Structures are given as C-alpha cells and as structure tokens.
Amino acid sequence: MLGLHTAGGYPSSGYNNQPTASNSGSYANYTSYQYPNYTSDTSSAYGSGSAPTTFQQQYKQWPEYYSQTEVTCAPGTEHLSAAGNSNHGSSLPSVSGGYPTPTNQPQPQPLPLPPPPPPPSLNPTWSQPGGAASGAHDNYWNQTAPSFQTHLAAPTQPLYQNSLDSKTSYENFQELKTAPQGQNSQYPVYQVSQNYQPTSPTVPSFDARRVSKLQIPTNPRIASNAALGIAKTEKDGSAANSLPRPAYVSVAVQKPKDKPTMYPKSLCGYVERAFGRYKDDDKKREACEAFMKEIITEAIAEGTLYTRDWDSMPLFTLPDSHSVNTNYKKSPIRRSKSRWEPLPEVKMLDKPVSASNETGKFGSWDKRTFNGYSATKDNSLSSFRFSASQQKTPSKSAQRPMKRQRIVNGAGLTNNDDDASSDGDKDQSLTAYYSGAMALADNPEEKKRRESRSKRFERGQGHRPDINYFKPKNAGPANLYTKRASALMLSKSFDDSANQAVEDIDWDALTVKGTCQEIEKRFLRLTSAPDPSTVRPEDVLEKALLMVQNSQKNYLYKCDQLKSIRQDLTVQRIRNQLTVKVYETHARLAMEVGDLAEFNQCQSQLQILYSEGIEGCLMEFAAYNLLCVILHSNNKRDLLTSMSRLTQEAKEDGAVKHALAVRAAVTSGNYVAFFKLYKSAPNLNTCLMDLYVKKMRYQAAVCMSKSYRPTVPISYISQILGFSNATAEGNGEKVLTGLDECLEWLKAHGASLITDNTGEMQLDAKASSSTLFMPEPEDAVAHGDSSLAVNDFLARTS
C-alpha cells in the first residue's frame, strides 16, 4: 500500500492547508471551542503526523453523504436539530478522555450537558486555529443535519452517532494542531471566527452575515415577509435561522463487523476498485493514488482503518476533491505561468497563509458555495483546469466566490418558507449530490463528463432562478419585489457565466402598476423598490399635471410636485406624450426661475423621449438645448453635435434660428447683436439668455473700455447693453430707468464715470480699463438662485 509508506511525509509537505481543506470538506467539527481543552493535555500525543486524518475524513464523507439516499428533514423536526447540536457539543469533553483508546465503541455520552461556553480568555489560542474554526461552522451545516437525522431515522443508534461525532472532534483538534505549521497570519481569520462565536449555534450568525452582505434593495415589506415566512415553520427567530439543511442521511456510520490485523481485505478491494476506475489515465491514477494515501493515512491515524466499512464505502470523487484542493491550496497570489504550459500537479506546498487568509476574508460561507460550485464542475482531472482558471488573479478569485454566493444568499432570503434551509444550500447540495452520483456511476469518459457538465448548467442557472420564481405568491407586491431583486441579483452575478440569465429578465413583469389615487404627492427619493400603493396611475398623473400647471403656488412647490410625477412615471415605465408634457412643463418652469440643474435634467430626458419619436415641442426645446449648450456648458463638442444634428427643417424654425444667431453673437463676442437678439427672443429663450446677460455685459464693458477713447456716453452703453427697457416696464411706481440701472451696474463693476461739460454721464474708458471687475453676486445662494432660498420659500409657503 503506497499510501501507508509515504504517509509520514505528508504532514510536513502536503497538509499545510489542512484547515482550509477541511473547511471545504464536509466533516464536522462544529464545536471548535473544544479545542482549548485539548491543547493542554494532548498536544504531544497528536503531533503533526495525525494531521492528515481530518483531511481525509471529508473525502470519505462526501461520497457517503451524497451517494446515499437522502432523507429530507421533515418540517417540524427542526427543534430536534437544535437538540442534536447541543448534544454533539456536550459530548466532546468526554471524548477527550476517551481518546487514548480510539475505537468505534459507543462512548457513553452525558447527553444533557450544556454546550461549553466560548471562553473569552481563550482568544490567543483561538487565533491559531481560526481557519479551522470558521470551517467548523461551515461544516456544521453539512454535518448536523445528517447526524441528527440518524437520530431520527435510527433511534437505536444515537450512541454511535455520538461516538462518530466525538471522533470528529478529535479531528477537529488534530487539525488545529497542524494549524501552527502553516497558518502564520491567523489574526484576521480569528476575527471572523470570533464573530461567529458569540452565538454558539453558529448558524444564526451566518444568517446575520448573509443578510448584512445582501445587496438586494430591501424593502421593509420583504423583510417582514421573510420573517413571517420563517415564523410559519419556526416559532422563535433564532431557531428559524439555525434551520439545518435538508439532510442526506449518512449511513456510513455502521458498526464494524470484523477487525482484521493488517490491512483489511475490504480495504484492498476498495483500493483496487478505486484504481480500476482510472486504468487508462496516468494522471488520474496518480491523483487517485495520492488520495488513497490520504484516505488510508487518515484512517490509520483515526484508528478506523479496521473499523471502516470499506466495502460499502463509495469511491471518492476525484475531481471534486481535487478541485477543492486546488481551490484552496493554490496560492491565489501566484497562478501558473500559463495555462498553455503543462499544468503543475496540485501544489501542496503553496503557502497556506493565502488560503487561510481567504478563509478569513470570506468566512466559510464562500467556501461552501465554492465547494458546491466546484463539485459540480467536472468529474475528472480536467477540473484542475477549472480550478486553476478560477484562481486567475487573486482579486478575481476573491471576487468570484463572493458573487456567486450572493445568488445563493439572495435565493436564501427570498425563499422564506422552505422548511429546512435556504434555497442556495439546498440547491448546492443537490448539485453536489448529482455530481457525486455521477462520479460514482461513471468512469470519467468524455461523454459522461459532458453530461455532468450540462447538468451543471441546468442546475447552476436554470434551477436557481426557478426556485425563486416558483415561490408561492403569499404577498403579491412583495413577491414582485423579491422577483425583481433576485432578477437583479442574477443579472449582476451571472454576468460572466450566463448571459442568458441577464437577458431573461422580463422587465415588463417587474414593472410597478400604481394604485394611488391622490393627486398631490410630495417627492421623496426612493431608497427601496417602489410601493404600488403610493404610486399614481397614469390618469391620476394627468390630473396632477393639470393641477400643477394651474397652481398659483411658488416654484418650489411645483418643482416638488413635478418631480414626484416624474418619479411615478419612471417607476411605471410610462413613456408617452404625457411624459413629454410633464418634462416640458417642468423644464419651462425651471427656466423661468433659472433653475438650470432641474432644467438640464428635464432637457436630457426630453432629448431621449423625442428621439424615441414621441411628439412634443421639438423645435422649441431644440432651441433651448442649443442655447443651453452655448451659454452654459460651453462644450464645443456638444455644440457641434447638436448643431450637426439639426435638420434643415429645424434650421428654418424661428426659435432655432434665433438660438443659432445667439450662438454666433456669443462666439464672436458681438454684444450688440446679443442684446438685439435678447430683446427679440421667442418662447422662453430670454430666460436662458438672462442667465448669460451679466457675463455678456461685463465682457462688453471690458471691451469698450479698452477700445474706446476717451469716453463713452452712459446712454449709449445702456442702450446697446439692453438696459433701457428690459426691466423698466413692470415695476410700476418705482420705475428705474434703463439709464439709472446701467449707471448702478457700471458703478458696481468698478467703472470710473465722469460728467462731461454738457452734463452727460460718460464712461472714462481709459481709467475704467484697469478698474473693472466682476463683483461677487450679493444674493449668492448655494443652489445658485436667490428665488430658491429656503427663507424665501418658508416665507411664501407659510
């Protein structure tokens, strides 16, 4: 037996990654805080030599779990799992005593022992086995259910079960022992595990993590729904969270019938069978050999070499375990030089630090997902490839599991009435189950491989979304949100692997249909999915628009109302003439008060709407657009594109013509032309030009003061700079003539004025040329317009 000879060498070279490997595996060591108990007395006894055992155990376990028929946990039995859990925990201390004689004999277990509390003083020791610890929580999911299931299914065997569990705790310990070898930087890991610790049934903390990680727009109603859903099956929240997964009963724990002295015959047979599968593939044989070694070493270290039922033990699935290995053994920092070069064998020597770091970073959650994922990948050595490619870059490998995991999480959350566990888990175990079965059933022939691969796609893509979509419609709207959320999630997560998933999103089905009948509604930026009961349908929105148009209230009120109308239109995806009208109305109002930001928003929406062929005041807004680009953004590129987009018809239009003339005046600095155009502006072009007037006047003043000598009469300046009749009309009694206004303006800008011998005010050009300045606007407010000042608003509305 090859494995036995070389077994001793492994701990130093091959098993540095123990903790991670075991994390990704399934064997249970959920009671990690047992560990301190052991360190004190047994450290010497279980040296590094015993390390491989845990590692191995999982390989035995995987196939066992998944090859056996599964017995799903019936709803209502969950409470038992909790009991089982505490049971296992309590059983461990006694195991430490029992260890010296490792047998399969059932240890008398003091069942009702309380689970040992995590002693805070143990933190320093904790930091060491962190990776393993977090892995333990992970494993808990896999493990408790089956074991507990055995309780249920075979009530005669509880003691065996316990003994098995106690064994796991050894392994846990052993594993911890090996940790010091490799885990140099356990600190981050430790923190993670500490996170889990306080809630001793680790699962709730997982759930908490899961929830916190979720990116789904969480509508409070969804959440409450979810809680409700869980409450259906579970009475108290924490218990609900710790729901075990559907269990796949492990029948592996069987009482050994015989105890041969050397390697048992059944073992030889097992090995033969294992090798037989890979007769014609050298590489696989090699890998297979390596695994056999591990299995046997582990069995020896564990003392189960003779007790194991090798005959009934299913063959391990090579790729599965390998991909697990490579996923975590290969340092994510360095990847193989090129995938086109011969691939290196599994890199056992790679720094475990990185692996454990990964553990720390993502907690064991990822690993499980990752594990499930890789398990489905492929059934042969070709999974080396996959796992290698998954590790492409450290950052990527770090990202990807996260991404995938989100789907699982999403599924888990939206799926509230699944009795045993989250969907993701279920799904994963399903996929794992299938792939495991495949591996057992088939030799890794090409055909079979393809089949399993296609299965993977079925499962991986088709199935998960399905689960979400087949939810009972317990709450109509909320259900919609979850759909949307999961759809979004899918679109985000599957971007690399499954484009179809993105395209499959049926946005129509996800669109909200409003039911609100109130005409008036305040604008509130949505922070979650819209609620149909607060969204107004189209006919109500029409009334709302009319109301705003006829309203006598101030701009702030109207702006608020229009924004809420716009929001309602957007969330209902209404894009028609009403939409155009709303945006046009808002744009005009914004222009009148000079609210450029709001105007720009409307304008850009209008551009899109017009380009979709929806009718509106196209020309008018084309002119506004031009003016806006010319006067305010001053982006040459934009100007050119909007100019070249103008049709001949548009250029004939009065408003557009005017805008183009304004542009010409501005670019040449022709202030005379500008103010002529200012007076003759159609529509609301004046409003947009208004915003540029100050600048233009200043430019003109500077220009004149430089080029005119000796003086320029104020009357002339007032006339050409558009002062005379611009504002004099409407002010009633307090008429300010254009001349006075111009005078004031010039003074404010530092012009030096003189009175000539005829008594006419003149601008002293030479003196002014050095004194002109642009004063800080007195009425400056943060949002650029005094009419929007808060005080003003409050005064007007109250």
Place this chain on the structure above:
Amino acid sequence: MAYLSMGESHRRITDYLNRFADAINYQDGDSLARLFSVSSDSPSLLSLADALNVFQDANRLIKQSEKFSQFGEVVAPFFRSLQCYRLGNLVDAYGAFEKASNAFIQEFRNWESGWALEALYVIAYEIRVLAERADRELASNGKSPEKLKGAGSFLMKVFGVLAGKGPKRVGALYVTCQLFKIYFKLGTVNLCRSVIRSIETARIFDFEEFPIRDKVTYMYYTGRLEVLNENFPAADQKLSYALTHCCLSKEANIRMILKYLIPVKLSIGILPKKQLLENYDLVEYNNIVEALKRGDLRLLRSALQENEDQYVVILFLRSGVYLVLEKLELQVYQRLLKKIYIIQKQKDPSKAHQVKLEVIVKALKWLEIEMDLDEVECIVAILIYKNLMKGYFAHKSKVVVLSKQDPFPKLNGKPVAS
C-alpha cells in the same frame, strides 16, 4: 461555393490548428497575427470559415489533441466567431471574438517578451472593426448599438495589460490609438483624457520609444482634441508633428491631418498655398482661404452658411472645424479694414489712419451685408480689443483712429487673443 468534402474541411481545420500551435511554439508573432485577422477576408481564413461550416464539430478536433486543447479557450470561440462572420452574423461574431481575445489576453499577460504584440495589434484592431460592424447590424435591426462601447472597455483592459515596465509597453500606444478611434466614433472624447494622461505622465512610457506609426496616429487624435478645445498652438504642434512624421505615401492620412491642420494654421494667421489644397483634394477650404485673402466677408459667410452647399458645411460640423472656421470672421474684418486703410492711404496718406465708421458700413454694403452702425462699431471695438487692430474708437465722432505704427499687426503664429 464549391462543394466541400468533410475530409477537406477536416484538413483545413487541422491545418489551421497546426499553424496556430506552431506560431505559438516558435513565438512567431506575425504568423499568429495573420491567423487572427478575421476582417481581412484573407482567402485562407475564408476557406477555413467554409470548412468550419461544413465540419461542425471543430471543438472535438481541438479537444482531441493535447497540442490543440491547451489553447482551446482561444481557438474555440475564435472558430465560432469566424463561422458567424462568414455567415454574416456580425453581432455573434463580435461576441465570440471578444471571448477569444479575452482568453488570448490572459495568455499574453504571462508572456514576458513582446513577441506576440503583432497578434495583439491585430486583435485590438479586429475588436474595434468587428464591433463597429456589429453595431451597424444592431442599428439596422432597431436594437441599441452597444458593442463598440464594449470594445472600448475591452481595449481599456488590454491597455492595462500593456501598461507595465516590460517590453510590451511599446504596444500601449497602438491600443491607445484604437481607443481614440472608438471614442471619437462614439462621441465620448472626454474618455480619451485618462488614456492620454497615462501616456503622457506615466514614467514607464517614453514617447520616442513607440513605433512611429502609432506616434503619428496619437498626435493626430490629440491634435484633434486640441482643435476642439480651441487650443490652437498645441493643436498646431501636434498636427504638425503628425504631418512631418507621416509616411508620404499615405496620402489619405496626410489629407486627414491637413483637414485639421489647415483650419488651425488659418486661425493663427498662416494661409496654405493653393497647390497644397489641390494636391490633397481639400478644395472645401478654397473659398475660406480666398475670403481671408480678400477680406471678403460675404464669401466666408457663404462658405459657412447653410444654403445649397450643405454638404461642405455638414462636413465641417462633423469634423469639428466649423467653429474654428467661424472664428476666422474677425480676421476677415481685419483684412477688410486694412484694405480700406490702404486705399485711404493711397488717396491721402495724412488722413489714412482715421477710418470713418460710415466707410466701413458702406464697404459692407457692397458685400451685400447689412449691418447698422452699432453693430459695426461693436465689431471695430472687438477688433481693437483682440489686438487685431491698433488704435482706438472715438464714439463721439464715430471714427476709428488707427495707430501710425503697424495698425494691423500680423498674428504670426499666435492665436487671436480671446
């Protein structure tokens, strides 16, 4: 298409695979490049495409042999791309090609030397060209064209691969130029800024080190950007660099450079020879140059006004020189005033430096341009303000008083003051 037997198809595919494997094994970048150029419509690739359409299970061929299967991730999608391309399905061709390119980039990243740069160039080029065609296809189907955008972000990634210390960095400029082409096409020129910044400031890049071909392209595009920014001295410098380094046999390229360089030169007061415009078929500038020479405002306006000769104007708008040309108006005014001044000088040298506003208005009237006194006054003021004319304007008497020394200073390569 003649009937193609299975055997022949099989032979062609394995032949391609062998050549591919050889190119990689012998690090033959040129051969590898040829194997990737989908859009070149080379006979060998076209016949391969036909073969692929006959022999559907090419993937099996790739997987069969260890020699081929190691680059299956590149070749398999490439085959699909070629197939789709041959069948005229450009959107799928682009998608598959991007996948193949992605896999190739992953490998390329690991090659220390830059032997495969040629192949990378072809890939960058193909990505852009296929994306453009795919977008055309999408647009004609009424879908939103988005592939070119995707190609942009893909090339950005490629740029990241090249922007390192190694010998591969000389390839960065080529990718930059392809990015420019994409951004200019998409009208998202502001995205150029980040690439330019890394080319011009990153210490790993030595501009002189890049291939001359890429340097010319780069200068052409950055020059165009400067034209948009109306930063004429910089535009002049960059476009002149492109012009002097451009291969003389590439007349189309020289024409493209001149298309921007001429307006830039005009706006800093340098007029091209008529011969140049004719040699490079840039007659659309004839009228503008003529207007500048004669001070003929009418001619300039008609050249830029949108009447029957729409085509030229739209051309100017598209290329972005319209605004530059429009700004030449002030120079035309200057020329007109100078002409008046010269005529006055011939008549009566002592009073030549006093130009009456009425005279200018009259001159404009002859050019059939109706402007009132105020407007002309304003123009004069601007001319003085922008230092195109030395002197002052006396408002009371409505007279331009010109300086006795050099009343109309030449621009001499300096832009008009703003």
